[in-house]
Amino acid sequence: MSVTAKRKKQLRVEDASAAYMVEPQQARHSGESRNPVSTFGEVTEPKVDQNGPAKQGEFIYVDISSVDNKLKRIVDPKVLPVEKAPSRARQRLNQGDVLVSMTRPNLNAVAIVPPELDGAIGSTGFHVLRARESESSWLFYAVQTNDFVEAMCQLVQGALYPAVRPKDIRAYPIPLPPVDVQRQLVAEIEKQFTRLEAGIAALRRVQANLKRYRAAVLKAACEGRLVPTEAELARKEGRAYESADKLLARILTERREKWTGRGKYKEPTLPDTEKLAFPPEGWTWTRLDAAIVSGPQNGVYLHRDLYGRGHPILRIDDYQNGWVRPVEQLNSVDADRNTIATYQLQSGDLVVNRVNSMTHLGKCLVVRENLVPALFESNMMRARLATGIRPQYVELYLHSEEGRARLTSGAKWAVNQASINQQDVRRTALPLPPLAEQKRIVAEVERRLSVVEEQKAVVTSTFQRATRLRQSVLQRAFSQ
Numbered sequence: 001m002s003v004t005a006k007r008k009k010q011l012r013v014e015d016a017s018a019a020y021m022v023e024p025q026q027a028r029h030s031g032e033s034r035n036p037v038s039t040f041g042e043v044t045e046p047k048v049d050q051n052g053p054a055k056q057g058e059f060i061y062v063d064i065s066s067v068d069n070k071l072k073r074i075v076d077p078k079v080l081p082v083e084k085a086p087s088r089a090r091q092r093l094n095q096g097d098v099l100v101s102m103t104r105p106n107l108n109a110v111a112i113v114p115p116e117l118d119g120a121i122g123s124t125g126f127h128v129l130r131a132r133e134s135e136s137s138w139l140f141y142a143v144q145t146n147d148f149v150e151a152m153c154q155l156v157q158g159a160l161y162p163a164v165r166p167k168d169i170r171a172y173p174i175p176l177p178p179v180d181v182q183r184q185l186v187a188e189i190e191k192q193f194t195r196l197e198a199g200i201a202a203l204r205r206v207q208a209n210l211k212r213y214r215a216a217v218l219k220a221a222c223e224g225r226l227v228p229t230e231a232e233l234a235r236k237e238g239r240a241y242e243s244a245d246k247l248l249a250r251i252l253t254e255r256r257e258k259w260t261g262r263g264k265y266k267e268p269t270l271p272d273t274e275k276l277a278f279p280p281e282g283w284t285w286t287r288l289d290a291a292i293v294s295g296p297q298n299g300v301y302l303h304r305d306l307y308g309r310g311h312p313i314l315r316i317d318d319y320q321n322g323w324v325r326p327v328e329q330l331n332s333v334d335a336d337r338n339t340i341a342t343y344q345l346q347s348g349d350l351v352v353n354r355v356n357s358m359t360h361l362g363k364c365l366v367v368r369e370n371l372v373p374a375l376f377e378s379n380m381m382r383a384r385l386a387t388g389i390r391p392q393y394v395e396l397y398l399h400s401e402e403g404r405a406r407l408t409s410g411a412k413w414a415v416n417q418a419s420i421n422q423q424d425v426r427r428t429a430l431p432l433p434p435l436a437e438q439k440r441i442v443a444e445v446e447r448r449l450s451v452v453e454e455q456k457a458v459v460t461s462t463f464q465r466a467t468r469l470r471q472s473v474l475q476r477a478f479s480q
Helices: 003-018 024-028 136-142 146-154 166-170 179-222 230-237 244-257 337-343 391-399 401-407 422-426 435-478
Strands: 037-039 058-062 078-081 089-092 098-101 110-112 121-123 126-129 173-175 284-287 292-298 307-314 331-333 350-353 364-366 380-385 412-414 417-419 429-432
Touching: 098 136, 110 136, 121 126, 126 166, 136 179, 136 435, 146 435, 179 391, 179 401, 179 435, 244 284, 244 292, 244 429, 292 422, 350 391, 364 391, 380 422, 391 401, 391 429, 391 435
Parallel strands: 058 121
Antiparallel strands: 037 173, 058 078, 089 121, 098 110, 098 126, 284 429, 292 380, 307 331, 350 364, 350 380, 412 417
């Protein structure tokens, strides 16, 4: 089809849409016999069958968690025996029903029932729009518009369980062109969305590639493959160098001299190297225990009534691997001088999360100047490292898949969370390169990952643009 023909087709669709996209007030009072604006309630069945599943056997259950609010699809229907049917499993669904979650409407968990789920049972947490005088897909796209989402958010009731009522959804006004025009507009929406989804799929592949590249950089860094080893450079340049064995001996001397713990000083034990890869030339295996001269120390617990004023404090949601909230954006807590002196962070401190979901357990950061003089909460630990260890090297090692796996290998499980303790940190095996090599590794990792972060920012920006384009398509179709 030529550009001119495509444009003519587009104009025909736009003209057909424009003939019916008028202000509701104008339509209601225009005196025309045909009303171009209606409501969901007027164009859908007033009720759907609420008798739930059959009396025996299994049934397919669709609840709110079954819906992917990004894809706007039912992605995880559940097969349940009748005797385990939840009390909310009441609504008998038909192909083409539009499901609108009534809880947290800002998340816009909506979907259309596909043919393979005809006859499934839906949760009463959905309001079901069953088309009577319109196309199901027209309703489906109507509930995805920003106007609909914002209107529902204005009608939310309840704080702990924010939700709208069926009558709120049914009263929402929508433009109602003739069914043939609805079909034309739906076809155009889906054509544009297909293009957008192809671009979004490409962006997701870029995201996955960036994640794999980041992991590969960290793995190479911790295996001596990212930069020339100090042994190689020394041999090439005809000079001596301090191997990791000699560096470790110097670190242990510093550790003994700075020992301030209780009881008799204990030398750190070496890891079992039979299960570890042979280190690169000039490297050695040790444990984090050998690198730590102070700590690990658990953070401070203070009553929630003390929060909101006083000293800045680092909390569990204030950092992720590779990101931390600036000190001026942290929460604050009313702490006395002794507490501040005991738990105040210093530049170079290693902070490790000790209680969290398994996916986030063990996240860590090295304190930079932008976090001083914050305190740190009880769900994390702080350790100070010997001068022969670059804290940033330990940080990137614990960010690597291998390092984090070793750190969390002894995690203890509780309800919805896991934990590690000070001994888990101490006994974590650490591949130790010479100090000069540590510095080069850190510099090269930072250089490469800065490029990754730049690309991630571009991808995020493009995702946001795709979201705006999606809404722009819907706005044009449903503008009144």
